[in-house]
Amino acid sequence: MATTNGGTVEVAAALPAVTRQDNPPPKQLAVEPLTLAGIAARRAKAGKLVAGTAxxxxxDMFKSPQAYNHLKARRWDHHLSPEVLARHPCALKKAALNLKKPGMLSLGGGLPSADNFPIESLSMQVQHPPSFGKNSTEVSGYDTTMGKHDIRDKDGVYDVSVALNYGQANGSAQMMRWVTEHTELVFRPPYADWRCALSIGSTGALDSALRMFCDRNRRDSILTEEYSFATALETIAPLGIKVFGVRIDEQGLLPESLDEILSNWDENTRGARKPTVLYTVPSGQNPTGATMSLQRRKDVYNVCSKHDVYIFEDEPYYYLQMPPYDKANSAAQPGAVDVYSNQSTENFLRNLIPTLLSIDVDGRVLRMDSFSKVVVPGSRMGWVTASEQVIERYIRLQECCSQGPAGFSQALMYKLLDETWGHEGYLRWLIRLRSEYTQRRDALLDACEKHLPKDVLWLRVDHTRHPHVGEKTLLELEEEIFDSCIESGVLACRGSWFCAERDVELTGLFFRTTFAAATQADMxxxxxxxxxxxxxxxKI
Structure with missing residues (x-):
């Protein structure tokens, strides 16, 4: 059970995740959207979160009344795969329901005693506002420690005995509260029965989503940008799911191209059923860097609604939305004034382009968020958001698959995001990080302006000017330049690695470079x- 309207919040151990009935929304609905102050007030009213092992x-335990100001999502049984429809709740987790009975002695579950854990505590030193971004020698850091029995001995909310034991596949209650609050604060899904679940990162979430919505026996196919994330394509290919590319421009997916493909689909010619899934990276698309405007997102969503296409929204770079590059006022130049890092959290959120999830009235979007690009990749942790039905099926899959993120990751991320930074501190970190990456982006583009031959290259290589055009294929020209780069001591990714349709002849010559890690001098x-x-x- 959970009590969230005052007093202690109690979460019973190891309840099975089941689809809830269509209960009517609360009679008195809040009008104002959730704010940082609103989160603090709700937590203060609810009291301490008490959530033990598993x-x-x-x-629904952590959403505000504002979240129910909408109708419920559509159901997606007609798109879900036979595999995921056949899954049932984990029998062992379901059996643990009986532990709620007073005096029950358990010889059933395999939860080991924390007394036998060899780890007594976890400690780390983290940056803390206003020290973000300063040299390590200038930052004293903030020490935070999680002990084995902090819940029992120190009136804590989370401890090693809970975090490092078996848990629920959708993640710990402690982290579920944080991601739910953050999702409502930033994205505000416009339907009532949305839910979140922790993931092992966006690639793991994509693999699960593909298994949920695609089946090779149905000859399913998937749409994505004509140049798409190489690892995503490599995740899709072994599943026997055909991929088809949609034309793009500087804002990403072209809705008219998407509509044209779907409207004129010929199953025999294409060798696959009409696609029922679109995979897209709307912000800072990998590899092109394109970001969809709000209108573009609405247009893409409307085409998907027209053709009943479900959307996988992969957004690892969402918070790194940057102003356009201005050569005359490059953020990488000495003495450049950083006008973005002092932005208020309210303005930061207000100026973010709304997500596809934020305009999703049907519940046709499964959104994938990740801490990899904005905190640490090694956490192997993120979360997904979708309708209650879809998240329930996602959890059923995880119970027999990943079983959710590692307890170490959840423990450390909780201590950082919830206990140390809080929502306000995390937003301040994102603001600082965006400024850092804007400076890196400008440094890379400054170098392009300085060193690249403008008559044949500006973000793409004009192969028509090559002296051997017509004699060599684009793939051969790409390989020649790539090999020359390696010999010269620089690695740039080949554009062909990102082609959605690998069996289609290249139409352009591209290379992807990144500004994520190298120093300005190295770039x-x-x-x-x-x-x-x-x-x-x-031969220039």
Missing amino acids: AYSDS DVAIQRFGQAVRASF
């Missing part, structure tokens, strides 16, 4: 070497 939780040298490789191939 405690059941779901987003300058790397782009110079890349430019030399292009010049050598083009």
